[in-house]
Amino acid sequence: MTYLAANKPITLPELLRMKKESEKIAMLTGYDASFAALEDRCGVDVILVGDSLGNVLQGKTSTLPVTMDHMVYHTECVGHMAQRAMCVTDMPFGSYHESKEQAMRNAVRLMAAGAEMVKLEGGEAMAETVHFLVERGVPVCAHIGLTPQSVHALGGYRVQGRGDAAAARMKADALLLEQAGASLMVMEMVPADLAAEITRMLHACPTIGIGAGKDCDGQVLVLHDMLGVYPGKKGRFVKNFMAEAKSIDGAVTAYVKAVKDGSFPAPEHCY
Numbered sequence: 001m002t003y004l005a006a007n008k009p010i011t012l013p014e015l016l017r018m019k020k021e022s023e024k025i026a027m028l029t030g031y032d033a034s035f036a037a038l039e040d041r042c043g044v045d046v047i048l049v050g051d052s053l054g055n056v057l058q059g060k061t062s063t064l065p066v067t068m069d070h071m072v073y074h075t076e077c078v079g080h081m082a083q084r085a086m087c088v089t090d091m092p093f094g095s096y097h098e099s100k101e102q103a104m105r106n107a108v109r110l111m112a113a114g115a116e117m118v119k120l121e122g123g124e125a126m127a128e129t130v131h132f133l134v135e136r137g138v139p140v141c142a143h144i145g146l147t148p149q150s151v152h153a154l155g156g157y158r159v160q161g162r163g164d165a166a167a168a169r170m171k172a173d174a175l176l177l178e179q180a181g182a183s184l185m186v187m188e189m190v191p192a193d194l195a196a197e198i199t200r201m202l203h204a205c206p207t208i209g210i211g212a213g214k215d216c217d218g219q220v221l222v223l224h225d226m227l228g229v230y231p232g233k234k235g236r237f238v239k240n241f242m243a244e245a246k247s248i249d250g251a252v253t254a255y256v257k258a259v260k261d262g263s264f265p266a267p268e269h270c271y
């Protein structure tokens with residue numbers, strides 16, 4: 001069985017159709033042309049040029065030192081390599097926090113470099129910025145739960161949304177971001193039950209989980225984590241798909257299949 005629907009490019013309506021028809025969305029980070037082509041031919045739906053490149057390419061201990069110039073460079077490396085997959089790029093720390101105008105100016109650089117959507121971290125505080133970009137033709141992926149650019153404010157890489165008050169706040173954030181026009185919503189390190197509830201609550205915005213349980217509309221992992229080549233500390237949500245594969249193509253294909261058939265994530269990858 002192949003998941004490549006006749007090489008038809010992934011568009012916003014296609015992502016929404018996948019949510020409506022419960023067809024899981026497979027997202028994976030990618031930072032260069034060779035891996036972008038590989039992921040595309042293995043059926044990855046969305047390639048994320050993640051600011052996790054600070055960790056996996058640059059050897060930093062967080063994503064905070066990543067700059068706009070770094071993200072533009074890697075987006076140029078990935079953009080236009082994929083025939084089918086959509087290219088989404090993370091806006092780095094500090095590139096969208098000053099004002100909605102600053103966010104637009106930097107989003108324009110990423111879109112010109114080849115991104116088809118930009119991703120930014122935050123809840124209610126970012127809703128106005130999301131709306132501003134969306135109204136001006138920039139599709140936005142939101143990112144809630146553990147937002148790694150706020151690691152020092154959050155006190156570490158911890159599960160978010162535990163307890164009634166935190167869960168209620170996350171649900172309110174998700175609704176505001178959907179209303180603001182977000183096209184996708186990453187949820188990171190969120191209890192599986194809460195992520196499932198948010199996924200059911202949202203009708204116009206597919207959710208993509210990383211440590212957020214199996215009931216999200218899709219899943220994302222960091223490429224170097226799922227290939228087992230990242231030497232740093234990994235979350236329990238990571239699975240090494242290279243362990244049982246004969247090639248990198250095989251590992252990425254197995255990841256896509258496991259996301260599509262719902263076998264990844266398993267309970268041991270969830271909170």
Ligand SMILES: Nc1nc(=O)c2c([nH]1)NC[C@@H]1CN(c3ccc(C(=O)N[C@@H](CCC(=O)O)C(=O)O)cc3)CN21
Nearest residue numbers: 052055056063148157158159222225230233234235236
């Ligand atoms: N290679 C890589 N993979 C990632 O998933 C990732 C990055 N880099 N960089 C940006 C953030 C940082 N992330 C992280 C980093 C560490 C944990 C972690 O150590 N989690 C453990 C401990 C949790 C705890 O202390 O409570 C876990 O069991 O999940 C989780 C997410 C996720 N993102």
Ligand SMILES: CC(C)C(=O)C(=O)O
Nearest residue numbers: 029050051052186220
């Ligand atoms: C892990 C994903 C969601 C991310 O933001 C990144 O790779 O930077």
Ligand SMILES: [Mg+2]
Nearest residue numbers: 050051052090
């Ligand atoms: Mg990121």
